[in-house]
Amino acid sequence: MPNSQFSQNKLVNNIEMKDNMSENVSGVKPVVTTPVAKKDCCDKPEGCGNCMKGGMPLRKESLSFITLFMVGLTTLLAVLLINEKRSQVNNPTAMTQPETVVAMEYKMPASKVITTVVELPEPKIDGNLSLEETIQNRRSRRVYSDEPVTMAELSQILWSAQGETDEAGHRAAPSAKGAYPFSLYVVVRNVDGLDNGLYLYNPTNHTLGNLGMANAPERIVEAGVQDNSVTAPVVITLAASPAKMLEKFPDADPMPNVYMEGGHIGQNIYLQAESLEMGTVVTGGFDKMAVAKVLGLDVENEMIVYLVPFGHIGEAPEAEAAH
Numbered sequence: 001m002p003n004s005q006f007s008q009n010k011l012v013n014n015i016e017m018k019d020n021m022s023e024n025v026s027g028v029k030p031v032v033t034t035p036v037a038k039k040d041c042c043d044k045p046e047g048c049g050n051c052m053k054g055g056m057p058l059r060k061e062s063l064s065f066i067t068l069f070m071v072g073l074t075t076l077l078a079v080l081l082i083n084e085k086r087s088q089v090n091n092p093t094a095m096t097q098p099e100t101v102v103a104m105e106y107k108m109p110a111s112k113v114i115t116t117v118v119e120l121p122e123p124k125i126d127g128n129l130s131l132e133e134t135i136q137n138r139r140s141r142r143v144y145s146d147e148p149v150t151m152a153e154l155s156q157i158l159w160s161a162q163g164e165t166d167e168a169g170h171r172a173a174p175s176a177k178g179a180y181p182f183s184l185y186v187v188v189r190n191v192d193g194l195d196n197g198l199y200l201y202n203p204t205n206h207t208l209g210n211l212g213m214a215n216a217p218e219r220i221v222e223a224g225v226q227d228n229s230v231t232a233p234v235v236i237t238l239a240a241s242p243a244k245m246l247e248k249f250p251d252a253d254p255m256p257n258v259y260m261e262g263g264h265i266g267q268n269i270y271l272q273a274e275s276l277e278m279g280t281v282v283t284g285g286f287d288k289m290a291v292a293k294v295l296g297l298d299v300e301n302e303m304i305v306y307l308v309p310f311g312h313i314g315e316a317p318e319a320e321a322a323h
């Protein structure tokens with residue numbers, strides 16, 4: 001191989017051989033000036049081309065091929081990235097398109113069979129605490145006493161969540177274009193003067209429709225809800241119909257608006273509970289599909305966003321208080 005690298009290696013090896021011979025004969029090692037430093041990685045007498053750091057011998061041809069391959073790969077990736085950026089600039093909605101297509105599949109949830117209607121006491125529009133004090137005091141409270149919830153307290157909580165607050169039908173919590181996609185399913189476990197079971201809140205006439213499921217409190221326990229929902233006298237299920245939001249915004253994914261509205265409703269419940277000096281917590285950490293199924297919801301078209309247990313504040317262990 002007539003390249004200079006090979007010649008240099010040959011020269012180094014020749015000097016080495018001579019060096020060894022001289023030592024054998026005379027026992028004195030002559031000082032030889034090495035013209036080119038020997039590569040540490042190369043221990044083959046015929047030489048091994050260029051060496052990589054770490055001692056792996058590589059021939060020049062291999063290195064050239066790898067370099068070419070890397071340059072080609074980098075160029076290809078750069079071209080792909082530029083094309084992707086260009087298509088995003090030309091079509092800014094491209095990234096939201098697939099979500100919209102999926103969202104269009106929602107339908108209106110099946111209507112429920114109500115056995116009896118229960119009237120709720122008129123809600124009050126004044127309280128003992130100022131709004132500022134209520135906000136200051138608000139905490140998530142997960143432990144409840146055995147004291148039953150009164151009908152007046154239940155009425156107040158449901159009104160704060162979704163009650164109608166004017167003749168035009170506006171509700172206590174805001175809703176995008178007044179879509180109002182939420183239904184409140186109320187699991188009653190310990191309310192004075194009300195049979196245990198599952199009820200649907202009607203904001204228009206402030207009543208509860210009995211859905212005829214007396215064992216609803218036990219059913220949600222079977223579905224694996226958190227301890228707070230196992231012990232609370234009342235558990236409010238915030239279930240949304242994305243199709244109702246789609247009616248107002250046919251071309252948009254309904255779920256961002258649905259989740260934001262769920263947050264508004266949850267906050268109203270928090271503040272009302274605090275103002276009544278009662279306890280609540282919004283919970284999202286449970287199997288929503290399992291709970292929806294045991295409560296007989298239309299699981300294809302109605303989705304639970306929160307379970308909100310509510311009751312009189314119980315003695316919380318220290319760990320809970322610090323949560």
Ligand SMILES: Cc1cc2nc3c(=O)[nH]c(=O)nc-3n(C[C@H](O)[C@H](O)[C@H](O)COP(=O)(O)O)c2cc1C
Pocket residue numbers: 138139140141142226281282283284285286323
């Ligand atoms: C979206 C959301 C989901 C939550 N899910 C749960 C939950 O599954 N279980 C729970 O005990 N608390 C839940 N919380 C309550 C938070 O743990 C609580 O707000 C947080 O610890 C702050 O405490 P504070 O509300 O007392 O200020 C949730 C809160 C939010 C906003």
